[in-house]
Amino acid sequence: MKIDFEEIKRLEKLSALSSSEEKLKSLAEDFNKIAEFVEQVKNADIEQTDIGYQRVLKIDELRADEVVPSMPQSEIVSNAPEKEDGCFVVPKVVE
Amino acid sequence: MTNSNYDIVIGLEIHAELNTKTKVFCGCQNKFGQEPNSNCCPVCVGMPGALPVLNKEALKLAIKAGLACDCKINDYAVFERKNYFYPDLSKAYQISQLVKPICIGGFIELESGKKIRLNRIHLEEDAGKLTHQLNDTHIDYNRGGVPLIECVTEPDISSADEALEFLQKLRNRFIFADIAHCKMEQGGMRCDVNLSIKPKGSTVFGTRTEMKNLNSFKSVAHAIEYEAKRQIEEIEKGNKIIQETRKWDDDSGISSSMRSKEDSQDYRYFPDPDLLTIEVEPSVVESIRSNMPLLQEQRIQIYSEEYNLPTSDINILVNSKLVSDYFDNAVKLLNEPKEIANWIITELLKQDVSEKMPISEQKFTQIINLSLTKKITRSNAKILLENIIQTNADVMETAKQLEMLGDISKEDIESIVINLISENEKAVADYEKTPDKVVQFFIGNVMKQTKGRANAAMARDIIIAKLQNK
Structure with missing residues (x-):
């Protein structure tokens, strides 16, 4: 798997980030190193392993619809760099 | 529509918030109109390490929605991450369903007999609410994680009237089956419209646009009429329709481009590793079906x-x-x-x-x-x-206190009538001239004195007998 510069540019756009060309190039290199590392799983011998098995839940095992207390508002927004009237405040973004 | 040389092709995407007590992936309350960020926990605001746990009732209501629309219920439900970067979802992805939606197919029949087919109904989480201020944006994540179903129709709708009838029927089914309250003014039901036009009778679809931000049936109708007219005008001018997302503005009554296809979202869906596959056992589906409340159409038939x-x-x-x-x-x-x-x-x-x-x-x-x-x-x-x-x-x-109960005997009525006759000489004198009016006057007084308990027919007979004997 090869991640080229164009792919990185596209991800930059989708992530609504802005970076220098130099930084993106180095990111592409890092991405490729990570991809190479992950590629190693292809070499694993899985002949004897049932990797198709995944635990499947039945509906009755799901969480019951019962309210548990939420966190206090002050705590929820406590780490926000900016907050007002109990809301998180972020730079204006209109889709 | 304005121009009979064209067919209008409409598909709808309808979102409805489900009637659960808690959110879809955590135990926070699913309740509208609370203090901002007061119904939130680490899952709602996407704090690192927070894990979603699916609400049983939400999945059951999604299945119920499918049954109310004659959908096929899938054997398995799988959740995917739909990645997008916008602050209404703090994790930068929405948990939704792509490959295995809980319900597939289905239809709603219009009064004309035309069937509007559904493509799917799937379960997902709602996003937080953004309020844009002059210089910044305020976020309330109370709505984030509220269970939502998305119903996607096939492009079977050909006019604003058909779209409205379909929406009304869908809404009634969800309300009558206790699936969703569908209060549009609270965002409990929202609708996106996909619309294209094609030369009359043509089997090739035109390029479609998607209109978002439709919060009332009236805006759906207006937006459809506006957009169909706009597309016809563009085509007649020799222009091409650009595939894009358009935002409807209710106040000005026009739609404007939000983003073109080049900018369109690349959601990079993948299975959410935090959520296991769920087996939808037929016995559970049957139990939901057999406990289904009567839908509006069924009630109309019975009544x-x-x-x-x-x-x-x-x-x-x-x-x-x-x-x-x-x-x-x-x-x-x-x-x-x-x-x-x-x-x-x-x-x-x-x-x-x-x-x-x-x-x-x-x-x-x-x-x-x-x-x-x-x-x-x-x-x-x-x-x-x-x-x-x-x-x-x-x-x-209360009936006893108000002296409404208990019969008034014939003797009681007679004694009341005798008293009334002696107290109302003028009325008695008028009897020859206006008998009906006078009898009515006495009946009224008997009923008044007995607090309505006297038998009016019996009172009438007694009054007439007494007056004639005078």
Whole structure:
């Protein structure tokens, strides 16, 4: 798997980030190193392993619809760099 | 539509918030109109390490929605991450369903007999609410994680009228089956419109645009009419339609481009590793199906065919699930559907019934029964009803206190009439000239003195006999 510069540019756009060309190039290199590392799983011998098995839940095992207390508002927004009237405040973004 | 040389092709995407107590992936309350960020936990705001746990009821309601629309229910439900970067979702992805939506297919039939097919209904989480200020954006994540179903239709709709009829029917099914409240003013139901035009009869679809931000049936109709007209004008001018997302503005009545295809979202879906696959056992689906409340169409049929109610009354009763449920419960207690329908329409609907009915079905039918069995007069029953609505007191106790119960004997009526005749010489003198008027006057007074308990026909006979003997 090869991640080229164009792919990185596209991800930059989708992530609504802005970076220098130099930084993106180095990111592409890092991405490729990570991809190479992950590629190693292809070499694993899985002949004897049932990797198709995944635990499947039945509906009755799901969480019951019962309210548990939420966190206090002050705590929820406590780490926000900016907050007002109990809301998180972020730079204006209109889709 | 304005131009008969073109066919309009419409597909709808409808989002409805489900009637659960808690959110879809955590135990925070699913409740509208709370203080900002007061119904939130680490899952709602996407704190690192927080894990989603699926709400059983949300999945069951999504299945119920599928059953209400004749969908096929999938054997397995899988959740995917839909990645996008926008602050209404702090994790930068929405948990949704792509490959294995819980419901597939299905349809809703319009009055014309035309079937509008559904492509799918899937379960996902709602996003937080953004309020754009002059210089920044405020975020409230209370709505984030509220369970949402998305219903996607096939492009089978050809006009604003058809779209509205479809939406109304879908909404009624969700409301009557207790799936969703669909309060559009609270964002409980939202609609996106995909629209394209093609030369009349052509089998090739034109390029479509998607309109978002439609929060009322009126805006859906306006947006469809506006967009169809716009596309026809573009084509007639020789221009091409650009595939894009457009934002409808209700105030100005126009849509404007939000993003073109080049900018369109690349959601990079992948299975959410935090959520296991769920096996949807047929027994569970059958149990949901057998406990399904009657839908609006089914109630209309019963009220008409079994109860013989007039269409005008039926329309009033099924206009609200609350009223219709109340009527059904009342009929279970007292098998007098016509009488109960009359009493609801003439007496109870004078009150505010937007949130709840003003009196319990038990007390309501008890009062109607007192009237039907002639234990109290109809006019006294109305007074009693108003009284109980105010006080919520015991029906029989109140009827006793108001001296409505107990028969008035023939002798009692005779003695009242004798007194009335001696006290009203002028009326007696007028009897020759205007007998009906005078008899009515005396009946009125007898009823007044007996608080409506006297038998009016008996009183009439006694009055006439006494007056003729004068």
